[in-house]
Amino acid sequence: MTTVRLTRRALASAGVAAGIALAATAGVAWAQSVTLLNVSYDPTRELYQDFNAAFIKHWKAKTGKDVAIKQSHGGSGKQGRSVIDGLPADVVTLALAYDIDAIHERAKLIPADWQKRLPNNSSPYTSTIVFLVRKGNPKGIKDWGDLVKDGVQVVTPNPKTSGGARWNYLAAWAYALRQPGGTEASAKEFVTKLFKNVPVLDPAARGALTTFTERGIGDVFLSWENEAHLATKELGPDKYDIIVPVSSILAEPPVTIVDTNVDKQGTREVAQAYLEYLYSPEGQDIAGKHYYRPRDPKAAEKYKAQLSPVQLFTIDEVFGGWQKAQKTHFSDGGTFDQIYTKR
């Protein structure tokens, strides 16, 4: 009896000890290898692949800890919605501030002043909208004004579903508004004319690019600058030319940590470092390499050749911020609906 009881007790304590040991090792292992989830939009896939590798190395050198980074890509709006619905993103790096604002408004996962927490409106790199045309530019497209000419077909995704297309739309609107004698009415007329030249509205940027390149539809594709470069590099520089208009919109794709999630997951420190590293010389260099416009003058100088100078205006200057622009132009009954329903 005693022996049996003894063994039993021994077994039990051994079990407990083993359990504790297991838990401890698991805990240590867990603490050492932290995983970050970066929820981003479509065209940043290649950029963050490179950047993540660099950051993992940097973090190891700085703290001796391992960090794994997972990426999720998709349309900016859809990605924002996933985070609102509970995707445990540590950081979000989306196409426009409006989608991140929604994370504050709808789910309160971040504070209202999230965009003031990092330098440059929390946008470590910028981009702009340029024109991708067929080789030799047979329709002679030089600036926004050429897009409304008869016989020019313009391909752009649907501004209602694509973040990039909203930049396209606003850039065209702002161009017309900034012409001598430009008014809201003349801008609307210009954009209405432009969209009469649009034969197909794909829901997302990559699909629209396919329509332009593979289906041979359209004379000009309104594109993110980095997508235009990627497309010419991937699909052959002998097929397409990039035309940089005289003026265009300064697209600021912002980044932020998702406070509620990083606090729950205990990843605030590394997530913060991850975003700050985007502003470091190395982060800026990677952004430039992937055809984003770096904020850092040194990196900007290095990639000057591939990022032609263009007069840039910001959404705050022309439209008074994203919330206002969204409401006036893209909400139900906004200008985009009007140009299609009042023909």
Next chain:
Amino acid sequence: MAAAITRRVLPGFGLSLGFTLAYLSLIVLVPLAAVFVKTATLSFSEFWAIVSTPRVVATYRLSFGASLLAAAINVVFGVLLAWSLVRYSFPGKKLIDALVDLPFALPTAVAGISLTALYAKNGWLGQYLEPLGIKVAFTPLGVLVALVFIGLPFVVRTVQPVLEDLDVEFEEAAASLGATRWQTVYRVVIPTLLPAILTGFALAFARAVGEYGSVIFIAGNLPMVSEITPLIIITKLEQYDYVGATAVAAVMLVASFILLLLINALQAWTRRSARRIT
């Protein structure tokens, strides 16, 4: 006495019905109810304003119109196909039989992309159609083509087994009783097949109304011209307008439900009259 009446060969009516109801609720009713609960947060005038904007109404026309038309086209050619597969034997019949199911199995995006590639102006078919003035890709016609493609198996697979059961002797009997060929088809074959044809029609229609993946690539998606209702729902979701999206979804659900109910009633009626004939 009552107990004697309800006694069955196999027991378990209560259990199986209970399970059926619980299962249906979990899989079908609860998600659908969520749509209506969300929609109910709107007042009726708000709801009406959302679902009756010209742009949304244009999509109902395209979605329901093209779906009905596609289902009708599938009925004609699906029955023809089923007839050939059942009544004749020819080399490669097994292969064609298997091909019919492909639209079931293919991811819809793949179907959409290949159809678009085919019918775009630089595609295999598009390059010959465009000079004739027929534009398929990026027009409502393209939507129809995609819906016909995904709906075909439904008609073939519902008609085929019924046709297999329909003995040739019936037709021979009709002929020996002096029926003309057309009368045989019209009075004997069609009435027998009609319930199955209607089921196939309903299934093809239902599938077409809800189809998103394949249509989106070929539609062109121009507001007022080639937008389908599911795209409106997605569009509203992209703008965080959950309530607006569910409102449109509710309209689609109710409309589809009524149409399907009508088709089912029609089918029950034809089944009764078919029984009277045979």
